[in-house]
Amino acid sequence: MDVTNAAELWDRVVGSQPEPSPWLVAVTGVLALSLVVHRPAWLLARNAITIAHEGGHGLVALLSGRRLDGIRLHSDTSGLTVSRGRPTGIGMILTAAAGYTAPSLLGLGGAWLLAEDHITALLWGATGLLLVMLVMIRNAYGVLTVVVTGAAFLLVSWLTGPEVQAAFAYGVVWFLLLGGVRPPFELQRKRRSYGRRRASAAAGGTDSDPDQLARLTGVPATVWLLFFHVVTLSSLIGGGTWLLGL
Template sequence: MRHTDDFPNRQPFRAAQSAVIPVENNRNSSLMWLILATVATLMLMVVPFASVITFPIRMFVTFIHEGSHALAALLSGYHVIRMTIHWDGSGLTLTAGQNWFVASAGYLGTMLFGVLLLYHAQRRDRVSLLLVGSGVLVLLLTILFVNGQASWLMVLPLALASMLLLGGLRMNLPMMARWGMLGAGGVLILLLSVLCIATGTLYSWVAGLSIGVSLIALGVLTKPAIGQFIVNFLAVQCCLDALSDLKTLFFLSAFTNVQSDAANMARMTGIPATIWAILWLVSGVLLLGVTLWMIFWRVPNRNVASAAR
């Protein structure tokens, strides 16, 4: 009878086998969630009144679009006057100056964010961080830019109102103290709402805070498998919304004189807005294609090859 020591290559072979299986399983799982997210997105496009379900995601995409303009303005040395989000999914970012980088950042920034989500969503151990990070990003965009440089003045009273309202819900406090905290928190919220209505930013604050808090809660509370589907769904929505908006931008640029990012680029460069819309659309398609190639061909093949060695 021979001992296993007589076969020195047996153990490395088993280790290589066990290393390949998780890579293949992870690839199959990632592909399954991506396919499900894509099918769900396409089905929602044709289902009547499905926009009610995708409405929060549309708002999220708008925040990313307008936030990309704002961040590009800061990187260019300009300050952001204000960032407004509208209930119909449109938005507007006013900056102290503009260049080609700021004008291009909206659509390309949204597409880049979408493909980054898509790429990292294939790692189940990253989905919680992606959801929490996306929520924090929306909260920061809201706090930093909705009221421009005056946005920080909203943070302290908003935090104080939240603390008072949460404190008033504690059952171990005397009833008078609870009612007092709830009343004070309610008055602060009312005053902040009046201020936001006066400045035309109430909807932007409500949308930003609700979306940000919801994404953070999903990242903390959902199981990794469900979280992976949510992040894939969010990524697919970002990518398809960006491509759909670019297609709409092309037709608007070709047949109308509507104010748009492409029209701004045309004024700055002298190149027709239609050309810019085409360039952004092609860039978006290339970004998505390269990302899908990296997910389902280059990375899995490289990992399997290294495991076999």
Template sequence: MTDALLDIWTAATTPAPRPGVVPVLLLGGVALVLAQLPLLRQAVTVVHEAGHAVVAVAVGRRVSGIRLHADASGLTLSRGRPRGPGMVATLLAGYPAPTVLGVVAAAAVAGGYAVGLLWALVLGTAVLVLAVRNVYGLLVLLGLGGAVAAASWFLPPTTLGWVAVLLVWVLLLTAPRTVLELFRTPARRDTRSDPAQLAQVTRVPRLLWLLLMLVTTVAGAVLGGVLLLR
């Protein structure tokens, strides 16, 4: 076990060659197609709910649990004041979370630490397993974490660079699309989404929260793309 952990640490902290500009662009096109797959949509949902959980803990709320559903939706329950800055930050964190992770991951890949990024994702998935509260969510996390761990262990660093770039593109490109999907839902029918709850908590119109999330995710996608391509 000690030797295996040492091997993982060495691989994660050793810079490796990263894909060139043309492969990065091609992987971006592939990501646009693969982002429709249920498994990858679930992966983005995991990051979304993790964003809620991390910020909830950061502002002093108590996370009761995370649930993931087969329709690629999720729910993070936390306890604390029902209004105020902490609640606003917790509700606001979900949709930008894939973008934030995507930008950080793009910086890691640009620095040659694609393998370290993948092992960090495995560790993050393991932590989330402790917070999940339904069987389906547990299976999703075990499947995602196991797949990334297996790839990180068996594939060569060059191939892992391609895998990491693909995952980064999925995060960066999917985040704005999920926000755009909310624009198609009439406000009178949307009472449970993050922007709708933010409107209830702050009395700021749902549309303004949607616009803020869209600008944030689009700007993050551009920044992450620049980091990958520089």
């Protein structure tokens, strides 16, 4: 690739794209909401939330100085991230707290990029994060899920026009913001109906994230669940405000 082509590619990635029409923003939001509230669709689409959830655990583990051993994604939309380091302390606390907040915070960051009309940067950035995550996946279903998701981002960003890219990017960000709200409520409902044991089983046989955080900090798991609700709902309000241009 010569210097001119490299410069053009860089300008394409970091430059701004045309702002989509309000109806496209609204339609993609409605479609994302339908994926979240319609249970059969949610059972499939939730895989994307799991990718963000486990990716959040993994990224914060690395940033806090822990050693990331691997990530597993399962067909029932559960996941597991294994890291090594001190079993207590701020690094472990931040790693445990990152999962349920990651989809919403990623959606909030994506909403900011879209508000600044950086659609291509969002698509390429997401592709890069998925490629990095792929290196740490340790099971076949996880590899398949991440490869398919990354390929969708790459193909849309490389082969489609501005309107399709905008529709895809806004749909993804809306889904992260809306879909990030549902898992804490699901976990809360399981804990209320079946108790901690059932919630732990849903987390793959280990303690759920709030239970791990309660053990690490002494703060009750219900308080950590409330924290997850605050982060996800606040991200939805803030990100939705940016997306709608309010």
